Amino acid sequence: MMGFAxxxxxxxxxxxxxxxxxxxxxxxxxxxSLCAASGATALGLRTCCLGMGMSLEGASFVAALxxxxxxxxxxxxxxxxxxxxxxxxxxxxxxxxxxxKAIIGLFALTTGSVGDELDMLVTATKYALRVFFITGAxxxxxxxxxxxxxxxVPQ
Amino acid sequence: MENDATQKATxxxxxxxxxxxxxxxxxxxxxxxxxxxxxxxxxxxxxxxGVETITxxxxxxxxxxxxxxxxxxxxxxxxxxxxxxxxxxVRKVGDFRVNHRLIHAxxxxxxxxxxxxxxxxxxxxxxxxxxxxxxxxxAWITALAVGIACxxxxxxxxxxxxGVGPIALAAIIGQYVRQLLLRCHVNAFLCAAxxxxxxxxxAGLGARWAGSATITxxxxxxxxxxxxxxxxxNALRDILEGHPTLGNARAVTVVATLIFITAGLWLGNAxxxxxxx
Numbered sequence: 001m002m003g004f005a006x007x008x009x010x011x012x013x014x015x016x017x018x019x020x021x022x023x024x025x026x027x028x029x030x031x032x033s034l035c036a037a038s039g040a041t042a043l044g045l046r047t048c049c050l051g052m053g054m055s056l057e058g059a060s061f062v063a064a065l066x067x068x069x070x071x072x073x074x075x076x077x078x079x080x081x082x083x084x085x086x087x088x089x090x091x092x093x094x095x096x097x098x099x100x101k102a103i104i105g106l107f108a109l110t111t112g113s114v115g116d117e118l119d120m121l122v123t124a125t126k127y128a129l130r131v132f133f134i135t136g137a138x139x140x141x142x143x144x145x146x147x148x149x150x151x152x153v154p155q
Numbered sequence: 156m157e158n159d160a161t162q163k164a165t166x167x168x169x170x171x172x173x174x175x176x177x178x179x180x181x182x183x184x185x186x187x188x189x190x191x192x193x194x195x196x197x198x199x200x201x202x203x204x205g206v207e208t209i210t211x212x213x214x215x216x217x218x219x220x221x222x223x224x225x226x227x228x229x230x231x232x233x234x235x236x237x238x239x240x241x242x243x244x245v246r247k248v249g250d251f252r253v254n255h256r257l258i259h260a261x262x263x264x265x266x267x268x269x270x271x272x273x274x275x276x277x278x279x280x281x282x283x284x285x286x287x288x289x290x291x292x293x294a295w296i297t298a299l300a301v302g303i304a305c306x307x308x309x310x311x312x313x314x315x316x317x318g319v320g321p322i323a324l325a326a327i328i329g330q331y332v333r334q335l336l337l338r339c340h341v342n343a344f345l346c347a348a349x350x351x352x353x354x355x356x357x358a359g360l361g362a363r364w365a366g367s368a369t370i371t372x373x374x375x376x377x378x379x380x381x382x383x384x385x386x387x388x389n390a391l392r393d394i395l396e397g398h399p400t401l402g403n404a405r406a407v408t409v410v411a412t413l414i415f416i417t418a419g420l421w422l423g424n425a426x427x428x429x430x431x432x
Contacts, residue, residue, distance in 0.1 A: 009310065010311065012307075013307040013308070013310045013311045014307075014311070017307040017311070018304075019300070020301055020303050021301075021304055021384075023292050023296065024300065024304075024330075025253040025254070025255050026256050026291055026292060027255040027256070031255065083200075083258075084200065084253065084255040084258070087388050090388070091382075091384040092308060094382055096308075096375070096382040097312055097376070097379075099382070099413050099417070100378075100416070101375075103414060104417060104424075107418075135391070139388045139391030140395065143391065143392040143395050143396070147396065
């Protein structure tokens with residue numbers, strides 16, 4: 001029951017965050033609902049995948065891939081660009097807090113005020129690597145559907 | 156004598172030019188109109204394939220038979236040609252602000268151009284109108300939406316309910332200040348650092364005043380609107396889709412932006428600890 005409540009909260013927060021970013025990206029009012037739906041789908045899928053024991057990187061990839069694929073096929077039907085709604089939907093999965101923690105950790109190392117410098121370095125590096133892999137997973141997941149289904153004409 | 160000279164200078168000139176010069180003149184109009192469309196789409200947040208597609212639609216629709224495009228981070232270069240004559244034009248790309256409605260409007264205009272409904276001159280004037288007439292949300296509505304989005308982010312990151320209000324308030328103030336700074340053409344990196352500092356201080360003090368147990372996460376949540384998500388995803392897509400130079404330039408800009416955001420956060424954290432240890 002607690003898991004279901006947590007899933008609902010993730011879906012609701014994902015939808016709100018994506019719609020908010022939709023306004024920031026000047027998305028039209030009709031497309032805002034698409035942003036909210038893609039945010040809800042992305043966060044819902046990621047939570048389900050995490051619940052099944054997947055890593056955060058893998059879950060982010062599956063969620064971004066699914067959102068990218070759905071938007072790729074909806075694109076001709078709904079007359080909207082699939083790039084921005086996809087990014088707005090997946091932006092809630094971008095690990096901004098990990099990035100901040102990684103850079104703050106590295107800043108702290110330079111001040112010499114840290115007790116265990118090695119431990120701080122390992123922690124900051126772990127955060128930085130996770131940022132790198134999660135952002136890569138989201139970007140690749142969003143790009144793969146268009147790479148798969150759109151062929152480049154040879155020059 | 157002097158009157159004659161003045162008369163000649165004010166008379167409309169009749170210039171006889173060769174077919175080659177005439178072709179070059181029309182090619183220049185096609186190239187500038189296509190580059191303007193590409194520049195606008197790039198500044199509005201399109202990835203390399205999107206910019207390439209828009210530019211080609213405009214150039215081919217206006218009558219070019221040959222279109223070659225080079226997309227750089229800060230400039231676009233196009234070569235267009237008709238019947239053996241060709242011309243190359245370069246255009247600087249300005250500040251980057253995601254604008255989905257502008258990209259959509261450019262796509263619609265491109266469809267009309269591809270159908271041959273517009274001349275090159277008319278296309279240029281329509282592009283000028285698009286820039287001014289594409290609707291935008293007001294600064295306050297954008298700030299309010301960003302505040303609510305950051306509060307939702309906070310809940311996703313595990314902030315308790317007492318910290319949600321301060322996050323929303325801090326993000327609203329931060330986003331409004333950010334828009335003011337961008338309107339004054341303040342450097343985008345400095346703007347990110349200043350906004351991050353202000354949001355972080357407001358969120359930190361607010362969360363402490365509200366009795367939140369998750370002050371640090373609340374401070375981080377209040378600056379998440381600054382995280383360059385679109386450039387980060389575009390960077391990877393550009394690399395995957397065969398534009399590694401542009402992708403790398405975008406990735407470096409993303410990293411630099413993150414460093415400035417974190418510098419603001421770090422300074423804000425230090426200021427709060429100094430005032431209320």
